[in-house]
Amino acid sequence: MADYSEASPPPKNRQIVLLLSFFVGLTIALFLSVDLMVGVLIGWIPPGVERQLGALIVPAFEQQAAPSSAQDTLNQLLDRLKPHLSAEQQQRDYKVLYVPDETVNALAIPGDRIILYRGLIEQAESENELMMVLGHELGHFAHRDHLRQLGRGLLMQITISSLFGDISGIQSIALSAAQTIGNSRFSQNQEYKADEMGVTLLQKIYGQVAGATDFFARLSEKKDLPIDFLTTHPNPGKRVQRLEKLIQQNGWTVGDRSPVAESLKMP
Structure with missing residues (x-):
């Protein structure tokens, strides 16, 4: 004692x-x-430094991408969303890079690039679903989540390098950032806010929100969810519930779905 x-x-x-x-x-x-x-x-972090960082990160993904009719179609869908963005976002040069890989994922990366993998495109059953994905990634850009995912350490280095105009410092940071981005995970709150922007853009484009929950609803019914999606995204069932509540609160309707373009139908 x-x-x-x-x-x-x-x-x-x-x-x-x-x-x-x-x-x-x-x-x-x-x-x-x-x-x-x-x-x-x-x-x-000013837009100029972000562009410098993107110029060093984007080439790593461009090497994986495949310029094709599929990528052209995805960029055409993205172009339809741009007029509905904020004035600040309309000044950005958003583009889609299509990666022919079975990964079920999409990324928003520094340099105003949205990475869409074939594995995700193959899951889409309507154009509306793809618009939801693109709108969601634009939401990450709007909230600058694509920078938050780099982590506090890299953000501190970027800030210091930008304040002192250290280009070589930004180059070394980009190498670490490129490795970090593919395995990063947004918080649930960040994902939910991006979902809100995605469904809001659907309403503006189509006048209704069909396709907002379809992808997540199918995922929630699967017993063997793709591990690469689960490790980087919150529970799909909860996302469906939050989206349905948001749709009901705003009085939005669910109408017809537009078919996926032929150029996106994988053999």
Whole structure:
């Protein structure tokens, strides 16, 4: 047993609770300060530096991409979305890179490029679904999630390099960033906000929101979900529920679906 003297009496339950509360509060404050720091760092990264970073990252994905009628069609779909973006986003040079790989995924990367993999395209059963995917990735760009995914360490390096005009520093950062992006994961909140922008753009394009939940609904019914999708995205069933609630709140309707273009129907 512990030997407590009168000068150092044993701690009371209230003191223990207060001490634990202090450490819990300190831990929460540290987490919040980290998120705040990331937001500040992103705000300090000017579009010019982001373009420089993209110019070094994009070629790695261009080597995997296949210029084709499929890529042309995807860019035509993207062009239809651009007039419905904010004035700031309309100034950006968004393009789709189509990668003929069985990975079921899509990425928004620095350099205004959306990476769409064949594995995801093959899952689409309507043009509307593809528009939802593109709108979702544009949502990540709007919230600058594509920079957040680089991590605090890389963001700090980018900020310092941009403040001092260190081009060589940005080049070395790009090598690390290219490796980080493919395996990164957005938070649930980031994904949900991107979903909101995707379904909002569907409403603006078609006047209804068919296709907003189809892809996630099919995924939620599968027992063997693609591991590459599960490791980088939140639960598809929860995303369906949130989207359906958003659709109901806004009074949007679900109408007819447009067929997938022939150039996107894989043999």
